[in-house]
Amino acid sequence: MSEKTEVNLTGVKQSQGVWLVKVPKYLSQQWDKATGEVGKISINKKQGKTEVHFSLNAELSAPAAAEEKEGLPQVPRDHPFTMHSVGGQTLAVFSQSNTDGISLEGMVVHRAECRPVVNDNYMKLKKLQIKESTKPQRLSQQLERAVTTVFKPVANHDFNLEYEKKKKSEGKMVRAERQVVLDMLFSAFEKHQYYNIKDLVDITKQPVTYLKEIMREIGTYNSKGAHKSTWELKPEYRHYQSAEEEEERKSS
Known part of the structure; x- marks a missing residue:
């Protein structure tokens, strides 16, 4: 943002309060696929305590045909909120339009964490995510023809030096x-x-x-x-x- 950019402060004038909610990565990925409603939020009072619950749209929860064929688990639907205080911090939410206009949407009045209900289906999804994260980023590939590029030999490669340095430290x-x-x-x-x-x-x-x-x-x-x-x-x-x-x- 340049020094000359003006910020629309309508959100302050209207005293708009917003929630800052942390969601699991898989949930945000499902939201990106949505073309309409992503789910519903219910807010209830129980014994004087506020309980917030998010339910993912059934269409976004079900795996696609190709994913189902690969045996991928269903995305969890039920996500209760764990509420947190703002903790004396002053937090705000800004948005940026296609024309690079900056607007203040509102001040953060609540912080929360959206967590799934832990069940067998969720644990299958978590285990799959952990398995995917451990896959090597580099794979060997067989060449069809000999490499004719001339390489200059070096006494020691950079990755070997880095490994030795890390090993010593x-x-x-x-x-x-x-x-x-x-x-x-x-x-x-x-x-x-x-x-x-x-x-x-x-x-x-x-x-x-x-x-x-x-x-x-x-x-x-x-x-x-x-x-x-x-x-x-x-x-x-x-x-x-x-x-x-x-x-x-x-x-x-």
């Missing part, structure tokens, strides 16, 4: 495949609810930076209270089973 610990680390973490959290990062490093034998990166995705860090400085799994990951455990469950 992180000691003897070498990153394992993401799925392997996830299985070790889920297995550990089945025994105890809380772990500090040092214990998780001892269990997985993984570098601290790599471990924290994974834990930020699947866990919550407790910065205060009785379990200060520990990690625990997010609610949607507490019923996760590795592929081996699921096979054992089916066979029994």
